Amino acid sequence: MTDSFEAAPSPLLRIQLQQPCSVDGQPASHQSVWFLARLWLALLCREYGVEAGGLAQRFNRAADVRMLVSRCFADFSRWGIVVGWGSDNAIDPRLLPLRGRSRGPFWLTPPSAARLTFWLGETALDLAGVQSALGLAPSVGTAAITRHPLDEAMQRLDFWYHLALGKRDFLDGRLADDAGQGERKRSGALAHFGQAQDYAGDGFQQGLALLNAGMTWRRLGNLEQSVRSLQALERLSGQHGSPTLTAMTHLLYGWHAYATRDEATVRRELVNLQSNEETRNAVRYNPRVRCEFHNLNALLHKAEATHESRELAERRRHALIAVGDFSKALQAAFEADSLDAAQHVAANLGLVLWLFWKEGLLDPERHYDLLSIQQQAIRWIGMSEWICDRFGLGSNSIWNTIFLLRVVRGACWAGDSPELSAFRCQQPMPVATFLEAARPFHATFSHAKGFGSWPQLTALLLQEHDEGRVRYEPLQLANLLFEHLWFGLQSGEDGDGDATAVRLGRLLPELAGRDRQFFRSILAGLPLATQHLACTADMA
Known part of the structure; x- marks a missing residue:
């Protein structure tokens, strides 16, 4: 300059x-x-x-x-x-x-x-x-130096204090909190990770705080802010980087690409991770990195397996790899003592088990019957929800419930554009059967949480969002609206069905192209009048 x-x-x-x-x-x-x-x-x-x-x-x-x-x-x-x-x-x-x-x-x-x-x-x-x-911190912004062990031990603990508080808030689901005064005004994971950056004593600590901030922004759905944190981390990596931080940076970029359905970039980040000896060793020896690697790789193969234009044998190959990688990710999560990671992987494993079996990508000889697969999928997803509930993790999301609703109605299909009477003849799994299938994780699905009837559950979840008690991202909200619409129509408890269809249609333009295509395809399974309301709102 x-x-x-x-x-x-x-x-x-x-x-x-x-x-x-x-x-x-x-x-x-x-x-x-x-x-x-x-x-x-x-x-x-x-x-x-x-x-x-x-x-x-x-x-x-x-x-x-x-x-x-x-x-x-x-x-x-x-x-x-x-x-x-x-x-x-x-x-x-x-x-x-x-x-x-x-x-x-x-x-x-x-x-x-x-x-x-x-x-x-x-x-x-x-x-x-x-x-x-x-x-x-007095050392903010200065180059990393090798400190005397006594100086290291006598450092101010503000960085570690705020990093720990940020991680606790992250696990509790308190990602950002603008409420309150005084000390409470700076609560929430983002605020604490920001303060940890202020108190960082060297480049490694700065990088650690930036990485956690980037992960928090991603969980909030703000990919732009998350990328900025990663770009700042990359600028530090030349002098202060570690193989673990570099590996996690590649993985977080991969997660961003996955969120926008940019599978080529996901693949490139995973290849980059494996092409460098130091980051390759991080995957091999650091169980948390290994968990994230296998989880993301499994989702990439899941996307490949669900491409209907591909040859069936190729889709089955990707499906097997995906299930195998989810299993490896679950093992690594427990090896890393990360129950938060374990609950995310368990939910993914339950969903793909059901989806792949239903599509004939797993067990094509049908050694397992439909009810056995449904029950096992429910147990995996139930385990995810139970971990969050039992161990005080607030990061359980609406996805667990959406996955469960897909499974319990998964055997229902009345054809394209069915008559309303035919649509209502479909029989999703009753709540009582679901609770029995969820054992030993059934206690977390209480009546107070809405598990009295499926329409009651979806209505309660939407009410929580609409009243501001929780916040769903557009893709989550679109999925919940569809489930509310489906179960309301099937049960006859669809007093707000027309309004829900219109609301879903208006939300679709906010989604990525592949996600919009998914919803337009599943809307075909609803009565024609409901489809028309949603499609008209989509094009408005």
């Missing part, structure tokens, strides 16, 4: 970090002053820049980062401070397009940095003083 962005020297600015904050004696926003000081630290400590995700987490404004950045830049402009954004900090910020500015990363030009003086009351602050005033 050159100094040509600001040719003429400008007077020094006195930045007051003690609240109420000020710049040259004029009142200033705390967010803008904190952001400016953080940019100054990043430049002096030779960091690449300040990530947008970290800024959002710092002020608990993850959903409104664009407005936050806009207000800060308006203040910078008024103070005559030049701040750039994007991946190339050699560009004159005056030439940068405003579109996409809020994505960051952000960087301060050296001439602007040279004008800044920071104060806490009447005390002028040096670099360490600014770090302390901002609540950052």
